[in-house]
Amino acid sequence: MIAEMKKYAFLVFHRDYDKFLGELGRLGVLHVIGKETGGREEVLDELQKQHQRIDRIMSLLAKVATEETTGESPSARNEVAPEETTGGSPSTWDEPIPELSGRAEELDERIKQLNTRREEVLKELDRITPWGAFDGDDLEKLVRTGYRPVFYRCPDRRFDPSWEEMENLFVINREAGNTWFLVLAGPDGEPEIDAEKVEPGDRSPAALKELLAQIDHELEAGSKELARLSEILSPVLEREKARLDEEISLLEVYRDTQKATGDAVMILEGWVPVENRARLDKWLEKESVVHVVMDPGEEDVPPVHLRNNRFSRLFEPISRLFDLPSYGEMDLTPYFAPFFMIFFGFCLGDAGYGIFFILFATLLKRRAKKQLRPILTLTQYLGVATILFGLISGTFFGVNLIDSGYTLTSRSFAELENAGLTTGQIGDLRTLEGTYFRNRADFQQAMEQTAGPATVETYRKTIIRSAEAGIPLVGRFRHLMQDPQSMFYLSLLIGASQILFGIFIRIFNVGRQKGFMHALPIIGWLILILTLVLQFGGIFETAPARYLFYGLLAVSGILIFVLNKPGAGILTRLGSGVWDSYSMVTGLFGDLLSYIRLFALGISSAILGFVFNDISLQLLNIPYIGWLFFLILLLAGHSINLFLATLGAFIHPMRLTFVEFYKNAGFKGGGKKYDPFVLNNQ
DSSP: BBOOEEEEEEEGGGHHHHHHHHHHHHHHHHHHHOOOOOOHHHHHHHHHHHHHHHHHHHHHHHHHHHHOOOOOEEEHHOOOOOHHHSSOOOOOOOOOOOHHHHHHHHHHHHHHHHHHHHHHHHHHHHHGGOOOOHHHHHHHHHHHOOOOEEEEEEEEEOGGGGGGGSEEEEEEEEEEEEEEEEEEETTTTTTOSEEEEEOOOSSOOHHHHHHHHHHHHHHHHHHHHHHHHHHHHHHHHHHHHHHHHHHHHHHHHTTTTTETTTEEEEEEEEEEEEEGGGHHHHHHHHHTEEEEEEOOTTTTOOBBBOOOOOOHHHTHHHHHTTTTOOOTTTTHHHHHHHHHHHHHHHHHHHHHHHHHHHHHHHHHHHHSOOOHHHHHHHHHHHHHHHHHHHHHHHHEEEEETTOOEBOOOOHHHHHHTTOOOOOOHHHHHGBBBOOEEEEEEHHHHHHHHHOOOHHHHHHHHHHHHHOOOOSTTGGTTTOOOHHHHHHHHHHHHHHHHHHHHHHHHHHHHHHHOOOOOOOOHHHHHHHHHHHHHHHHHTOOSSSSHHHHHHHHHHHHHHHHSSSSTSSSOHHHHHHHHHHHHHHHHHHHHHHHHHHHHHHHHHHHHHHHHHHHHHHHGGGSSSTTTTTHHHHHHHHHHHHHHHHHHHHHHHHHHHHHIIIHHHHHHOOOOOOOOOHHHSSOOO
């Protein structure tokens, strides 16, 4: 839900304003209303540039700090000669922080240049390596004698052996399907050869390798110095960044402050959540600050502060990926959160993967930082949903629990007798006693042939539950597992439920923002859809119920076509109703079909897991080391499947939420985040 806001206006004497802002910043509850008066813009721009520079330097220092470990003693650090990397004069570690910051930027730029140069040398070395070791002076001697060396390269299949009969052609190398050869062109010019001319350059491989070693040495020295700079600068820059944050915040507040009575009175306006009013009012009363408290007006745009319970708050990072609701809207986070869990579990659909998620998140939470723990808690919830839908679909690490073997035993018939089957029905089924059926389809077909479709239809789950399973413990609950066709219909059912729920929320959302009369056509659509669903379910079969059916159709028609635009003419309303009908019908069908992706992703994940299991089991036939290949492929295969399935299980539910659900719920968005003015170091 969205926290209620109150608008505050403060009037402060200019001499007391700095103290007032310091105390207000420590409270950290006021979201300042921007006025853009233009004050102190030059200073603010300069501070923001400094802040961006510090961010940039801290990013590059953090990167090298994780890459470099020198192992040198502190005394050895003063022995570094920076001219090795920059070509400039030596720097000491007693220099001021701005100079060291500039030094870090110079080193970073120099390292980038060296890396670029290194790539160029590697490419050149790769180009000349097939020609072997040569000396540029020797080539110059050939030119002075009247011969000009021409270098060629061509695929082996295009190399004509007759070329080798030429007196001045020398094959230098053959490798990787290519032939490199040299032709000494005399005064008569070059021979006509259908091959690619290349230019190896004037530097030998030895010279290039020496240059490469020099570049690597400079890179190593630069990286080490950057790592040592990181130790010195990082904590200082962190403090400087915090100081700049507060100074920028103060200047922004000054910029947004209005002045009155010859700049003697400072006027500041802002928003405060109702839950924080008591603390602010207590301080204002103590300090005797002149202030006015108002409710939001029609032209006001209060910031949005989400305030949800512990469960819904876990899904706020997902909702922020799209947009914040406007202040007058409903926060949809609590309403899409349960559906998102269901969708994720449906898409991943493997109980084994769900157990992995829970164990993985639980172990990480013990050492994770505070800001990461909500994400890990969300992972645990998603793991629970994955286990649930993995059990519903009968999948455990790619193993199909539904088709885990069916055998009717003496215990099975005892259970069937207790369940109420007649002696004749049990006698028919006894012909299957001891017969093993690999999958449910074959078992059910055999049951129908022996006991008849009517008996199987009535006692299907009971018979399946009584059959012995090839996997222990599975037989007690696999009768509850659903086949792919049932999962297909379940995905549509869940999708229809969310769409109807979204329309229901839209009634309250529109009524809250525009008034109840504007929500009447949406109510009409909800009545019409529910009426048609009940009609499809056979609720209106009797004569009295038919009158109720026609009455509901009439009411929904009036709401949709007559009461859809308060204040408009009847023709406008009818035209709007027709257009809304077209948009609604086509949109609903498209939205509903979008939920088939839940079934498709779930079944694809299960099939891929089964394929990896099947291939891995075949590797066990390899003598002696088959078990090793089995474990490697099993772990690698399920890791790939888990990564791909998790990615799809996150992206597609998010798409269903932000497109289908948000659209049907009438979500507009555009809210501005509640960002209170806070000073920590005052």
